[in-house]
Amino acid sequence: MTDAALPTDKAAFRLGLETRLKKRYAQERRFRLYGQLAIVFALGFLALLVGRIGLQGYSTFIDYEVTQTIYVDPAKVDAADIGGANFDLLVADQMLAKLGEKDDEFGEASGKMMDIISNDFGFQLLKMIKADPSLIGKRVTLTGPVKADAALYYKGELKRSTPQDERKLDDRQLAWLDKMQASGAVTKGFNLGFLTKSDSTEPEQAGVLGAVVGSAMMLLVTAVLAVPIGVLAATYLEEFAPKTRWTDLIEVNINNLAAVPSIVYGLLGLAVFINWLHVPRSSPLVGGLVLALMALPTVIIATRSALKAVPPSIREAALGVGASRTQTVFHHVLPLAMPGVMTGAILSLAHALGETAPLLMIGMISFVPGVPEGFTGAATVLPVQVFIWENASERAFHERTAAAILVLLAFMIVMNLAAILLRRRFERRW
């Protein structure tokens, strides 16, 4: 049968039907495409974010070090006043001598040399001679990083093609750097210092150790407070509390607390913990307290849903053989709900780890050069370190910021992975 055989009005009807169907199918395909595009966009952004930060940050882990034998000249280092000697100048002069350069009377060349090698050399020398004054008059071999700008040159980010006025290092310094590299004094290696040193004003000496330790201490305070209190509060609300207006109010309240902007918790911490209770500013203790209050509602919500998932038959069985309600909860319900509780706790702690804004409110933005001394001492944490370095004007700090973000992301991924594994491992069907 062909279309022509049909009465014309039917054919027209059918034609209309088909065009409409085509339209509807096209619409269907478009709709589906939008969905795919949305997902591709979101994942593409994720890839761009991680890739870009990885590209910006990986070079931090490459380090250029100079090894140099230094003659500790007794004429320049006084044994009676070791701290008074200018070790930076001493090192710079001998580096220049090795390159066959002579310093002029204004010390211009040594000043330029000090701009390309880290003053870490000076610190090392000072430390060594203080520990062993007999080194004066002898030769010592030192290894230290080049300054951040010089490292940028070696990494190819500071280019010779840029006009001299617009770059940090002039032609003469670049020539020295080339010579040093050619002589084999410069070695390229893994920058362990970034992981074992703390913040510094010199980019090449700045590391994340202080921030990592600070983050860990603060997270410990948060975990010790938020997890037990949250779990017990949730257990009370779910298992013991009578369903009254009050408990309804508490429930609404907790849901609301979970959505309060984090910066408001910072204001709370500032007003209550610092101005009222005089807890030391910028300490892991006060940071942990603020983050604990912030994590608490999430822990409570997660625990409640884990408890809800435990079937009533478990409780009834326990009660039926004569256990008290407390025994039922602690011996049967809570252990069964534990995987869900742990997952929720880890996820909320991971969130707390990445939080920055409330910590800025409680003074955690100060420059802290060492590893925190205790829970009440000044400390900095990873996300705040990222924020501080991002604001630093020196370009070398930008790659360090990205590297610190990589460390932070590694932490987050480990925590999230732990939560996922925990969920998988203990997944249970009732």
Next chain:
Amino acid sequence: MLTWIALLALFLFSGATYAFGRRKAQALAATGKAGALHSLPGYHGSYVALWAGLPAALIVLAAAMFGARLEVAVLRAESPAAVSALTPQGQDVFFDDARAMAHGAQASETVYDGDLKSALEAKAAQAKFLEQLIQYGALAAGVVVGLAGLAIAYPRISPSFRARNRVEGWIAVLFIACAVVAILTTVGIVASLVWESWRFFQSVAPLDFLFGTDWDPQIAMRSDQYASKGAFGAVPLFAGTFLIMLIAMMVAAPIGLYSAIYLSEYAKPLTRAVVKPLLEILAGVPTVVYGFFAALTVGPIFREAFNGLGRLLIGGPLDSLGLYLSQVQNQMALVAGAVMGIMLIPFVSSLSDDIMNAVPQSLRDGSLAMGATRSETVKLVVLPAALPGIMAALLLAVSRAIGETMIVTMAAGLQAKTTLNPLDTVTTVTVQIVTLLTGDQEFDSPKTLSAFGLGLTLFVVTFILNVIALRIVQKYREQYD
């Protein structure tokens, strides 16, 4: 440090009393006839341990928490005339320095001389004394209370003693105390915000704050200088917050919704298993990372694009627009809004995904059986059924966009402008809170207090949004099955 040692010692002491109590109960059980003990020996032990450890621990903790406050109050109670003559801020610094001197911490850079110097030394000595008095006093009280607890509880152990019920009573108190913390947090937030804002509104009228169009919180050093009072009209901040929120939602709402629709209606289980965790990673990335990315990558890209477009337009009929575009800077509302929108995608998509999954399959089957395509089913059946939940999810996303701090701080600039131009730099409520409260030490000027006024506004707005979202879900949730 001392507090930690004291708590550890208390813990050990309490553990030891547990063993004693338990042993006594066991001995009683062994001598009497079997089963005569009302509670298991462990409960008797726990009962003794609770009495011996808990009250003492509370005393030590209270001293650690409120000791510093007590110390400051006593220090301030009688100050020499030279100190009273200082400004309130000066007094704050003075007493902070006295305390810092007392426990060898770093003092401020203020130089004291004459009377003040001797007063500082006297106060430092007093602070040291007070600190030790509080610490050792609390320690002594802890020891006494711990022993007293042991003396009360230990003799009570007997076969008929209902130790289990007593221990469970303690546990119930602990439970309620934990639940109260959540309430106290809210009370603390509201009280601190209201209290500090009230002090702020004493110097700035609330109406000027809410409807004023001029934001310039810089207070001049001398009272006769220009703009000596600063201007605290928050409308430009509200406008900036609203603009960035709008941009963020224009990115997050369609992309989040479409990905949720695709994931819940179209995706194969395998795709879903891969894509969902990946989207969750996007949700777990700290906001400071988004801020860094916005400031150093997205900002320059957008600027380049607009500048390039502007250069193309210069000389043509749209010359003035071209000139404007060619001078756009890195920091603009569009960058912060777009990146924030991307941050919110997983938030919108996972919430909507859950809600759409909750729509029963029978509704879809019915629609498909009538000959509707999948997209028609989604648009005409699933979305209407899930609409209240989706509205609530979008409202929650709005409240997060309003409260988000770091991205805007790092990418949108600081200039307070009332504008709807997404290429302009704007500032938001959260950014101003951060700038007002970082680095500044004095807490009595309207400048720092205004941060609390902003915080209160922020809290009230997000609170209302959250309540509306909760109400929508409760009221319009359709119960299928």
